[in-house]
Amino acid sequence: MPFTDRITLYTAHFSPYAQRVRIALEEVHADYVIHEIDPHHQPDWYRGVSPLGKVPAITFGGPDVPPDEPSPESVKLFESLPLLEFFVDVFPEANLLPTDPILRAKARAFIAIYESYVNAHYKDVLLFHKPVDGLLQGLEKLQAALPPTGFAIEQWSTADIAVIPFLSRMLLYLDTGIGNYDEEGEKKLKDAFAGERFARLKQYVQEARERPSFKVSFVSDEYQVAIGRKVPALQRRPA
Numbered sequence: 001m002p003f004t005d006r007i008t009l010y011t012a013h014f015s016p017y018a019q020r021v022r023i024a025l026e027e028v029h030a031d032y033v034i035h036e037i038d039p040h041h042q043p044d045w046y047r048g049v050s051p052l053g054k055v056p057a058i059t060f061g062g063p064d065v066p067p068d069e070p071s072p073e074s075v076k077l078f079e080s081l082p083l084l085e086f087f088v089d090v091f092p093e094a095n096l097l098p099t100d101p102i103l104r105a106k107a108r109a110f111i112a113i114y115e116s117y118v119n120a121h122y123k124d125v126l127l128f129h130k131p132v133d134g135l136l137q138g139l140e141k142l143q144a145a146l147p148p149t150g151f152a153i154e155q156w157s158t159a160d161i162a163v164i165p166f167l168s169r170m171l172l173y174l175d176t177g178i179g180n181y182d183e184e185g186e187k188k189l190k191d192a193f194a195g196e197r198f199a200r201l202k203q204y205v206q207e208a209r210e211r212p213s214f215k216v217s218f219v220s221d222e223y224q225v226a227i228g229r230k231v232p233a234l235q236r237r238p239a
């Protein structure tokens with residue numbers, strides 16, 4: 001039976017975490033409403049949706065209310081990876097994660113590699129001027145986990161939804177000078193991506209960017225650059 005409870009997604013279009021959830025909602029063809037939040041100047045009522053005060057979060061179920069007046073009767077869910085699992089559970093027919101336990105484990109391992117070896121390094125490099133070596137090593141681990149062609153477990157899955165919002169921004173931001181990089185590190189990263197070292201990873205990102213769910217949630221490179229240039233944490237600052 002199709003899942004029909006109302007869903008409101010609280011999001012910020014620059015946020016790769018929030019894009020994970022938007023992609024999943026598109027992939028499962030959910031009927032949902034979007035409400036944009038500035039996570040750095042959030043309204044007081046938003047704490048009632050996300051006690052962490054972060055995007056993404058969703059409300060689901062409950063009466064039909066405006067997004068900025070969330071009902072106490074709706075369920076509030078947050079944290080992007082558990083939200084992906086939630087959509088796997090409530091929209092099984094969308095096949096965001098195959099039923100085969102081996103493929104499920106492989107998809108989760110791919111996400112775990114990203115979370116354990118890439119994400120924190122990426123944040124440090126992008127926002128805090130830190131050296132890039134750890135990030136490059138993490139990206140090599142991620143690339144090594146990819147099959148020769150196709151997506152992380154060959155078919156499209158939550159594994160790809162979890163990492164593509166970050167990898168696509170990584171490449172775009174580097175090309176357009178967005179990020180508070182250490183200068184030497186920025187050059188190292190650019191050189192690494194310009195050559196063959198990450199050829200498979202770049203091909204993977206390119207293919208994922210063709211998904212309609214990616215396109216509608218990313219909007220366009222120009223749009224992401226324009227909003228990225230307005231996020232204070234992403235601007236270059238003196239070391």
Ligand SMILES: N[C@@H](CCC(=O)N[C@@H](CS)C(=O)NCC(=O)O)C(=O)O
Nearest residue numbers: 015016017039054055056079080081
């Ligand atoms: N672990 C969270 C991270 C979400 C997150 O850090 N979101 C950022 C935007 S990219 C945010 O809302 N930051 C506001 C803050 O930390 O106050 C998830 O996976 O959903």
